[in-house]
Amino acid sequence: MKKWIFVLMASLLSLHHSMGQDPVKIAVVGLTHSHVNWILGREDKGDIEIVGIVEPNTDLAERYLSRHDISMDLVYKDMESLFEKVRPEAVTAFGSIYEHLEVVQACAPLGIHVMVEKPLAVSMEHAKKMEALAREHNIHLLTNYETTWYASNHEVKERVKDNSAIGPLRRVVINDGHEGPKEIGVNQEFLDWLTDPVLNGGGAVIDFGCYGANLMTWLMDGQKPVAVTAELKQIKPHIYPKVDDEATILLDYPTTQGVIQASWNWPFSRKDMEVYGSTGYLIAKNNTRLISRGTGENQEKTEMLSQRPYPYDDPFSYLAAVVRGKVKVGARDLSSLENNMIVVEILDAAKESAKKGERVYLK
Structure with missing residues (x-):
């Protein structure tokens, strides 16, 4: 009984925190990392809205989106096509680690915040370029680990x-x-x-x-x-x-x-x-x-x-809170x-x- 009361209270708290603000518009770049199920299958807490998905592999996109009952209308072949149609506030990267640099290169000049799946970069060479772009364009560049939420x-x-x-x-x-x-x-x-x-x-x-x-x-x-x-x-x-x-x-x-x-x-x-x-x-x-x-x-x-x-129980709640200025990243x-x-x-x-x-x- 106590467990169900706690779950209910947590749900109400989540709803309370997300009410009164528009959901943060998020695009998902890449579907090859299976951790992408985390955001595609996430309970709707009202704090984020997926406004676009970048994945050139149509078969892969259809497999994932049909599993989560998401429309293929959200899918774009590349980031350029996505940004011509919609302007997300933040992007979550679920491609290879090597592709993280490309995502930051595309997003930073547009002022779009980025969260990548662990680790940040494939090498220090890539990491330094990503860091410089994030600093220059004043975007948040976050890295998500499952253990961050433990x-x-x-x-x-x-x-x-x-x-x-x-x-x-x-x-x-x-x-x-x-x-x-x-x-x-x-x-x-x-x-x-x-x-x-x-x-x-x-x-x-x-x-x-x-x-x-x-x-x-x-x-x-x-x-x-x-x-x-x-x-x-x-x-x-x-x-x-x-x-x-x-x-x-x-x-x-x-x-x-x-x-x-x-x-x-x-x-x-x-x-x-x-x-x-x-x-x-x-x-x-x-x-x-x-x-x-x-x-x-x-x-x-x-x-x-x-x-x-x-919002410290979930990477996307955290990202939304950071974008909205409700959480400061130390x-x-x-x-x-x-x-x-x-x-x-x-x-x-x-x-x-x-x-x-x-x-x-x-x-």
């Missing part, structure tokens, strides 16, 4: 910020991955670029290593690691001949170590984080489950947390451009470290 991660952050819960941070272990994109049955269009070293920038190191780099940078309040050491493996070269499917990345800070374990070889899907201090630990097992043990406690305890409040926030520039720098360093067989020092 209540457990935010509770961990709150408890470690003053060192009182578990003492100063000593080690953080971040685990992200699944059995492999082919093994879990992603659509072929997604698989084609996800396993391409140019279009995705790598394999598991990019696909799942970015989560750990994002969270670690956040926990360290925007501090860069001194050095990055990584080992990339191809455990299944017969399935993924061009990219790694296993990545271990060590981030070295003056008094803290970050361990990122990114894999297409887990026996099951997982996104969890272990945070160890000098006097205790916190483990975010999933979105709402938190395990902890602190100073003077003889055994660990488990807590089930509530979902995050609107430089140290998970979605921020500043955080995600460091993420790309870490990923580039990880690939360089694995290639050279040595630790790479960041400038």
